[in-house]
Amino acid sequence: TKEEAKSEESKEAGKTIVVGYAQVGAESDWRTANTESFKTTFVPENGYELIFNDAQQKQENQIKAIRDFIQQEVDYIVLAPVVETGWDTVLQEAKDAGIPVILSDRMIKTSDDSLYTALVCGDFIKEGETAGHWLEDYLKSKNVAADEKINIVTLQGTIGASAQVGRTDGFANVLANNANWNMLAKQTGEFTQSKGQEVMESFLKQFDDIDVVVAENDNMAFGAIDAIKAAGKTCGPDGDITVISFDAVKAAFDAMIAGDLNASIECSPLHGPRVAEIIQKLEKGETVDKIQYVDESYFDTSMDLEKIKSERAY
Numbered sequence: 268t269k270e271e272a273k274s275e276e277s278k279e280a281g282k283t284i285v286v287g288y289a290q291v292g293a294e295s296d297w298r299t300a301n302t303e304s305f306k307t308t309f310v311p312e313n314g315y316e317l318i319f320n321d322a323q324q325k326q327e328n329q330i331k332a333i334r335d336f337i338q339q340e341v342d343y344i345v346l347a348p349v350v351e352t353g354w355d356t357v358l359q360e361a362k363d364a365g366i367p368v369i370l371s372d373r374m375i376k377t378s379d380d381s382l383y384t385a386l387v388c389g390d391f392i393k394e395g396e397t398a399g400h401w402l403e404d405y406l407k408s409k410n411v412a413a414d415e416k417i418n419i420v421t422l423q424g425t426i427g428a429s430a431q432v433g434r435t436d437g438f439a440n441v442l443a444n445n446a447n448w449n450m451l452a453k454q455t456g457e458f459t460q461s462k463g464q465e466v467m468e469s470f471l472k473q474f475d476d477i478d479v480v481v482a483e484n485d486n487m488a489f490g491a492i493d494a495i496k497a498a499g500k501t502c503g504p505d506g507d508i509t510v511i512s513f514d515a516v517k518a519a520f521d522a523m524i525a526g527d528l529n530a531s532i533e534c535s536p537l538h539g540p541r542v543a544e545i546i547q548k549l550e551k552g553e554t555v556d557k558i559q560y561v562d563e564s565y566f567d568t569s570m571d572l573e574k575i576k577s578e579r580a581y
């Protein structure tokens with residue numbers, strides 16, 4: 268294959284490309300698939316050495332990891348930034364050391380775009396809007412009257428993560444066009460199943476009339492589903508509460524097939540090969556697109572989920 272030929276070439280040239288990956292953590296199925304994608308792509312057979320760091324969802328750990336990568340004189344730094352802000356100082360240090368930084372999975376907010384070479388991620392605002400449009404269509408299909416109040420709660424991701432900000436804002440854009448939608452509460456569940464469950468339990472105690480849960484990732488939805496059942500309620504297409512989430516990992520397909528989850532908005536974690544392609548282009552001195560959004564779709568219980576699931580890689 269082309270890739271084998273490429274790795275043969277780089278082996279002959281004796282050049283291993285060293286990549287430091289500052290990963291967010293291990294908070295979700297999505298994250299596990301993302302880590303796997305990097306660990307299987309950046310292997311010696313492909314001409315790489317991967318230095319992997321798990322920051323346990325803490326920015327300070329990521330900053331430390333980046334400084335370690337700089338000290339080790341890696342060839343490239345890949346950063347999946349846990350939050351959007353606070354990167355300028357450490358990315359300037361990488362720039363001063365002449366090490367290109369590729370942002371993967373999430374974005375940053377900076378006044379200086381030269382601090383990163385490229386960004387590959389999902390379009391989170393669009394994902395949030397897709398969730399909103401899905402709900403519009405679903406309510407229409409159920410013949411819900413335009414003036415019937417729809418009570419919604421949101422389990423947000425890590426506050427300040429671009430995946431949280433975009434999904435929250437995108438959904439809010441659609442909510443603004445639906446006068447009967449009522450956002451009862453939004454609270455972070457840190458993108459984890461256990462936190463999602465905990466927050467949903469407290470929502471269910473506070474409000475007895477929840478119609479819809481928007482969980483900003485699948486794992487929080489799984490926690491929410493457990494909380495709903497424990498409270499003696501039902502969810503999914505035939506239940507009391509509609510549940511919408513993001514990522515579309517394998518377990519989300521299982522939850523939809525089981526009739527617990529209504530829909531999951533797709534977000535691809537398979538960034539390893541995408542980042543490798545960027546690095547290969549940079550190695551050849553080619554220019555790369557600064558911002559690359561991955562094309563994404565959504566899945567719901569009206570589809571042939573068994574079939575789609577069997578064809579998916581994560």
Ligand code: GYE
Pocket residue numbers: 294295296297298372373389430458483484485486513514534
């Ligand atoms: O949705 C969530 C993970 O940044 C897109 O992070 C990623 C999000 C993903 O913890 O499951």
